[in-house]
Amino acid sequence: MLTEITRKKIDGELKKFPIDQKQSAIIAALQIIQTENGFLTDDLIALAADYLDMPKIAAMEVATFYNMFELKSAGKYKISVCTNISCALREADDIVCHLRKKLNINFNEVTKDSKFSLKESECMGACGGAPLMTINNHKMYEHLTPQKVDQILEELD
Amino acid sequence: MLNNNSHKASINSEVFPICLRTSNLEDSSSLQTYLSIGGYEQIQRILKDKISPEKLIEEIKISGLRGRGGAGFPTGIKWSFIPNDSDGTKYIVCNSDEGEPGTFKDREIIKKNPHQLIEGMIIAAYIMGAQVGYNYIHGEIWEEYESFEKALAEAKKANFLGKSICGLGFDFELYAFHGYGAYICGEETALIESIEGKKGQPRFKPPFPATYGIYGRPTNVNNTETYATIPWIIQNGGESFANIGVENSGGTKIFSVSGHVERPGNYEIPMGMPFKTLLELSGGVWKGRKLKAVIPGGPSTPVLPAAEIMKTTLDYDGLKNSGSSVGAGSLIVMDETTCMVSTLKRLSYFFYEESCGQCTPCREGTGWVYRVIKRIVDGKGKPEDIDLLLDVSKKISGRTICALGDAAAVPVLSFIKHFKDEFKYFIKNGKSMMDANS
Ligand SMILES: Cc1cc2nc3c(=O)[nH]c(=O)nc-3n(C[C@H](O)[C@H](O)[C@H](O)COP(=O)(O)O)c2cc1C
Ligand code: SF4
Numbered sequence: 001m002l003t004e005i006t007r008k009k010i011d012g013e014l015k016k017f018p019i020d021q022k023q024s025a026i027i028a029a030l031q032i033i034q035t036e037n038g039f040l041t042d043d044l045i046a047l048a049a050d051y052l053d054m055p056k057i058a059a060m061e062v063a064t065f066y067n068m069f070e071l072k073s074a075g076k077y078k079i080s081v082c083t084n085i086s087c088a089l090r091e092a093d094d095i096v097c098h099l100r101k102k103l104n105i106n107f108n109e110v111t112k113d114s115k116f117s118l119k120e121s122e123c124m125g126a127c128g129g130a131p132l133m134t135i136n137n138h139k140m141y142e143h144l145t146p147q148k149v150d151q152i153l154e155e156l157d
Numbered sequence: 158m159l160n161n162n163s164h165k166a167s168i169n170s171e172v173f174p175i176c177l178r179t180s181n182l183e184d185s186s187s188l189q190t191y192l193s194i195g196g197y198e199q200i201q202r203i204l205k206d207k208i209s210p211e212k213l214i215e216e217i218k219i220s221g222l223r224g225r226g227g228a229g230f231p232t233g234i235k236w237s238f239i240p241n242d243s244d245g246t247k248y249i250v251c252n253s254d255e256g257e258p259g260t261f262k263d264r265e266i267i268k269k270n271p272h273q274l275i276e277g278m279i280i281a282a283y284i285m286g287a288q289v290g291y292n293y294i295h296g297e298i299w300e301e302y303e304s305f306e307k308a309l310a311e312a313k314k315a316n317f318l319g320k321s322i323c324g325l326g327f328d329f330e331l332y333a334f335h336g337y338g339a340y341i342c343g344e345e346t347a348l349i350e351s352i353e354g355k356k357g358q359p360r361f362k363p364p365f366p367a368t369y370g371i372y373g374r375p376t377n378v379n380n381t382e383t384y385a386t387i388p389w390i391i392q393n394g395g396e397s398f399a400n401i402g403v404e405n406s407g408g409t410k411i412f413s414v415s416g417h418v419e420r421p422g423n424y425e426i427p428m429g430m431p432f433k434t435l436l437e438l439s440g441g442v443w444k445g446r447k448l449k450a451v452i453p454g455g456p457s458t459p460v461l462p463a464a465e466i467m468k469t470t471l472d473y474d475g476l477k478n479s480g481s482s483v484g485a486g487s488l489i490v491m492d493e494t495t496c497m498v499s500t501l502k503r504l505s506y507f508f509y510e511e512s513c514g515q516c517t518p519c520r521e522g523t524g525w526v527y528r529v530i531k532r533i534v535d536g537k538g539k540p541e542d543i544d545l546l547l548d549v550s551k552k553i554s555g556r557t558i559c560a561l562g563d564a565a566a567v568p569v570l571s572f573i574k575h576f577k578d579e580f581k582y583f584i585k586n587g588k589s590m591m592d593a594n595s
């Protein structure tokens with residue numbers, strides 16, 4: 001069962017669409033559920049589909065199509081670094097190397113203590129702030145240097 | 158912070174903010190600030206004086222405004238395509254999905270001047286007879302998505318949105334919709350699919366969104382910057398806007414400058430400014446280095462070598478004559494140390510990763526191109542690889558449902574055209590020409 005809070009949040013999103021078009025809220029619903037749970041499981045995706053009266057397979061297609069959804073257990077803090085061209089020109093590679101060494105993991109891996117995971121990301125539409133990363137999708141950190149990365153990670157418990 | 162405008166304005170009075178005109182003001186994104194510069198007066202004047210949609214469309218046509226999302230289609234003409242006789246709901250959508258590398262202007266509008274975008278959308282809704290609108294914001298700029306929700310709430314509370322706007326009898330609801338990591342959703346029919354709660358796969362056209370859009374209803378899609386320009390045009394007249402720019406390129410345009418410059422950021426400038434001047438505004442090439450090349454409008458526009466771009470003016474005709482295009486105004490600047498082969502590898506990976514997979518030439522071709530360039534960068538290139546890259550790219554172009562396929566071919570063709578020696582060198586020596594001395 002989806003929790004009361006989750007359902008309230010999804011209901012808020014449903015207000016944006018005609019009553020017979022609940023499926024429009026699937027991206028938002030999966031986002032809400034993932035933000036609470038850290039990642040999406042088949043069961044959670046099925047619950048979202050049920051709640052929006054849509055076929056499970058259609059919800060699954062959405063969950064697998066959009067890159068910001070996680071279908072495997074991610075770290076408590078998922079770090080996504082943009083390595084696309086504008087970031088690459090501003091030495092995003094140095095940030096990636098630094099994170100790899102510091103966390104001792106590669107892209108798509110999770111640290112042993114499950115605290116961090118690392119992802120390579122495409123352009124985040126914020127290239128003026130390159131190099132940059134997001135943590136858990138919703139918080140962006142720009143103009144990174146290795147020192148700044150250290151500072152940011154230190155502040156996470 | 159990406160950059161700040163006060164800084165820009167003081168460097169050069171040629172900067173002319175329209176979309177970003179609140180940027181210098183304190184609390185630039187608040188309703189109060191927008192009201193203080195005459196915000197929401199245009200929609201009230203239109204409703205009070207019952208100015209006809211035809212008259213407003215005429216004004217927009219005179220302005221010469223062309224869509225700022227990349228294709229540059231004249232906005233006034235586009236708006237006259239929406240059938241104004243149909244019953245039932247019509248939609249307007251703002252495309253804030255920017256995810257083409259080098260593009261970050263719409264984010265700044267949403268962050269700094271959201272109410273001007275909202276007023277632009279209300280005016281558009283009035284013109285096209287739409288009752289409902291969505292602003293589709295890509296998920297990576299979550300903080301802007303949330304701040305836009307706040308701006309909507311403010312506007313609603315002040316009765317600029319909702320039932321009978323300002324008590325003047327026009328109803329319009331506007332909502333924020335977030336993507337969650339799919340560049341292809343910037344393509345307008347993929348975006349419509351996404352709003353319907355599906356995978357973002359572009360539709361076959363026709364039918365076009367103007368007749369068959371969201372839930373099969375007439376739908377108009379424009380870029381964020383396009384809508385945000387409208388209140389200024391209505392306030393000052395189409396001719397004033399056209400007079401700011403040059404022939405065929407009316408008004409101002411935001412250029413997002415990224416890569417190897419001292420001050421990356423958004424610069425809203427009159428169309429027709431020499432590239433050279435904008436390079437100076439953005440602090441010049443960083444670290445005192447020399448300019449090598451510039452992608453002027455995002456990777457779907459051809460790269461230009463330094464000698465060419467330094468002669469070019471930034472407007473539709475200027476860039477076209479130089480062999481490129483304005484695109485979304487995403488200038489990616491590369492200094493003399495840049496390896497064009499590795500840069501192309503990263504761009505090719507992007508198109509391969511973001512292809513939605515529906516059309517065989519795009520799905521297979523982008524993967525093939527990426528693998529060949531990767532092989533070159535790994536030191537295993539063969540002399541015939543250059544022709545192979547050109548051949549595969551040409552075969553993707555023009556054979557796909559959406560323009561991503563064409564876009565994917567552009568960097569391959571233009572990088573090889575202008576920097577063929579670097580590709581040859583890499584293949585022959587198994588290393589970059591930039592590492593020649595090491
Ligand atoms: C692959 C692809 C991605 C696109 N991404 C965007 C985008 O992020 N923002 C945008 O406004 N237009 C984008 N477009 C263009 C839109 O399809 C559409 O033409 C545009 O939103 C129309 O608005 P305009 O006339 O105001 O430019 C994209 C097109 C393609 C083929
Ligand atoms: S061209 Fe590529 S991205 Fe566009 S519809 Fe075809 S496969 Fe999808």
Ligand code: FES
Nearest residue numbers: 082087123124127
């Ligand atoms: S290239 Fe990294 S945010 Fe655009």
